[in-house]
Amino acid sequence: MGRAARIALIVSAALASVAFLALAAWQVQRLGWKLDLMARVEARLKAEPVAPPPPGAAVTKDDEYRRLWLHGSFEPREVLVQATTELGGGHWVLAPLRLDDGSTVLVNRGFVPPEQRAPAQHAAPSGPVALIGLLRLTETGGGPLRANVPAEGRWYSRDVAGIVAQLALAGPVAPYFVDEAADAAQPQRWPRPGLTVVRFTNNHAVYAATWLALAAMAAAAAGYLVREERRRVPA
Incomplete structure (x- = not known):
């Protein structure tokens, strides 16, 4: 492998490490967003019922649940x-x-x-x-x-x-x-209400850890290649 190819490999490993770090940071941001969403939905589920939005009112994800x-x-x-x-x-x-x-x-x-x-x-x-x-x-x-x-x-x-x-x-x-909502007066009635599933997948911490591990591996590979390149260069 020529010197130019080795340099390109070092640069690629370093860029990969930076990219993996960016992805890890993005997953940390997503984790914060998901935890906030779960907290807001939990608060809505426990809140007192309110009147429905008036006809023509905009309804967004902030209104769901x-x-x-x-x-x-x-x-x-x-x-x-x-x-x-x-x-x-x-x-x-x-x-x-x-x-x-x-x-x-x-x-x-x-x-x-x-x-x-x-x-x-x-x-x-x-x-x-x-x-x-x-x-x-x-x-x-x-x-x-x-x-x-x-x-x-x-x-x-x-x-x-x-x-x-x-x-x-x-x-x-x-x-x-x-x-x-569920009908406490008729718990066995048909149709059976109250079966809404409120569940959010939250794997962002795992994803962030994975990207961090890959960033560390790429950085270690780049460091190893730099050391090897220095050995090749005459003093």
């Missing part, structure tokens, strides 16, 4: 979205709730197994209802490998805009949906 208090009447229509939960495979039941101000919000009333999917087996209550639930952001497109097919009634994600179009809902409709 906020506890809402809703009062209105369910309309006699629904969409079933395929789901897998701790109770097994089945469907989420999404139904439009007409609020007292005339706007509508889609409510995920909960999970039903295949044998409970017929509307007559899980009909929404008639008349005014009051419920508490978690604000959830729309899930566009479908599942990881399957797209929603509204024309055939096949839904794999809770796509608010698509479901609103499918149900032909009139008037202002919220751009989010609400996961209904």
Whole structure:
């Protein structure tokens, strides 16, 4: 190997070490962001329920998992979205709730197994209802490998805009949906609410340690190559 190639190898090892350090620093930043997010979500889950955002209000990730208090009447229509939960495979039941101000919000009333999917087996209550639930952001497109097919009634994600179009809902409709909270008065009812999974992967500390180890290895390799190059150079 010529001297120019050896110098290039030293420079490459040094640059790799710097790049790995930058990636480790980025993962440390991500760790701080994730811990802050988890703390904020935990605070929302423990907070008192509030009124839903007014029609037309912007809704962002900062609003997700906020506890809402809703009062209105369910309309006699629904969409079933395929789901897998701790109770097994089945469907989420999404139904439009007409609020007292005339706007509508889609409510995920909960999970039903295949044998409970017929509307007559899980009909929404008639008349005014009051419920508490978690604000959830729309899930566009479908599942990881399957797209929603509204024309055939096949839904794999809770796509608010698509479901609103499918149900032909009139008037202002919220751009989010609400996961209904567990019903303490009817813990075994269908649909079964309260199955929202609030879980965040947090591997940033492991990733940061990995990048730091690689940075140290690259720096050690660069140091070794520099020493070897100095031995080659005549005194």
